[in-house]
Amino acid sequence: MAETMVRMGELAASAVAGDVLVSLGLGSCIGLALLDRRAGVAGLAHVVLPASGGNAAPGSWKFADLAVPELIDRVVKFGARRPMLEAVLVGGASMFSVSKSSLEVGQRNEAAVRELLRAARINVIATETGGSRGRTIRVYVGSHKVTVREAGGVEKVLVAGATRLAA
Amino acid sequence: MSRYTDTQLDALRELANIGSGTASTALSSMLGRSVDISVPSAFVMPMAEAVGTIGDPESEATGVVLGIVGEMPGSVLLLFTPKDAELMCGLLGVEAGSEFGESALMEIGNIVGASYINALGQMIGMELEPTPPAAATDMLGTIVETVLAERAGAGDVALLLDSDLVVEGEDCSVSFLLVPDQGGVDQMLERLGV
Numbered sequence: 001m002a003e004t005m006v007r008m009g010e011l012a013a014s015a016v017a018g019d020v021l022v023s024l025g026l027g028s029c030i031g032l033a034l035l036d037r038r039a040g041v042a043g044l045a046h047v048v049l050p051a052s053g054g055n056a057a058p059g060s061w062k063f064a065d066l067a068v069p070e071l072i073d074r075v076v077k078f079g080a081r082r083p084m085l086e087a088v089l090v091g092g093a094s095m096f097s098v099s100k101s102s103l104e105v106g107q108r109n110e111a112a113v114r115e116l117l118r119a120a121r122i123n124v125i126a127t128e129t130g131g132s133r134g135r136t137i138r139v140y141v142g143s144h145k146v147t148v149r150e151a152g153g154v155e156k157v158l159v160a161g162a163t164r165l166a167a
Numbered sequence: 168m169s170r171y172t173d174t175q176l177d178a179l180r181e182l183a184n185i186g187s188g189t190a191s192t193a194l195s196s197m198l199g200r201s202v203d204i205s206v207p208s209a210f211v212m213p214m215a216e217a218v219g220t221i222g223d224p225e226s227e228a229t230g231v232v233l234g235i236v237g238e239m240p241g242s243v244l245l246l247f248t249p250k251d252a253e254l255m256c257g258l259l260g261v262e263a264g265s266e267f268g269e270s271a272l273m274e275i276g277n278i279v280g281a282s283y284i285n286a287l288g289q290m291i292g293m294e295l296e297p298t299p300p301a302a303a304t305d306m307l308g309t310i311v312e313t314v315l316a317e318r319a320g321a322g323d324v325a326l327l328l329d330s331d332l333v334v335e336g337e338d339c340s341v342s343f344l345l346v347p348d349q350g351g352v353d354q355m356l357e358r359l360g361v
Contacts, residue, residue: 095305
């Protein structure tokens, strides 16, 4: 079982059953998982900020407006079918209660990702967002279990790991 | 990959050194103990790598963050491990993990961070002001990530100036990070003439 770390501004996709895509300690960032549960393909993006304003360096996926379309492309390349894609959102917390700007970043990240998914007609099937706690997301490729864990907590199942659905 | 020269990094380390020297004096008078500082390290690295460099992202930590407003925007982050938080609170006579514990750490952060920011401003001749502190106890990665995220708009490279303040005889330290906005680093170097 290979764990792939998806760090700030990175994204990854896989069609190999047994692979696990992980983002550790999401705060105001969003961990966006895209799943095609029938094709057995999953992807994960670690979104840092809502909008690039058109001046991001090439190959940088920290902005929602660039990361969401890129993640869709990646999972489709691995054999996912676009109409079958489903999304899971984790993160978007406001970590520092006094700091107004980090509150805004978390909320704005979630709003931006949701809007982009809506425009791409992708349903959000589970979320664990907002609040003031950091979270780790794990996406189990193949079984399509998605879990979330808070600091000092246990791994909680967000999307039940089913055996592959019959086509 | 570094966009800064060795001379520039040396200059930044020296800034951090003087800033944390002033900060250690503030901490020392607060705790009534002498406080040593470590030689600061300057890290320039892709943002994605920065979190893991500071420590195990899933380990627990308390972070106190102060924003810098003025001519060089940025953030100052103080990090306490649970053990350091407990020792530090013990020195101040409050219970770690309680409401008073977190507010005591926030006050340490406020005094230490503000003196660091003032020293920095004086050295480079800039008007810098600290914003009020905010604290969180959570995964280390979450705290660092959230502070970096606020400063991530301009570039994908993070500059971290990291120094440790060590309380004498207590095996207790605070890790100290300065995270300037990218444009701010260039301004700072320009003022220093390197």
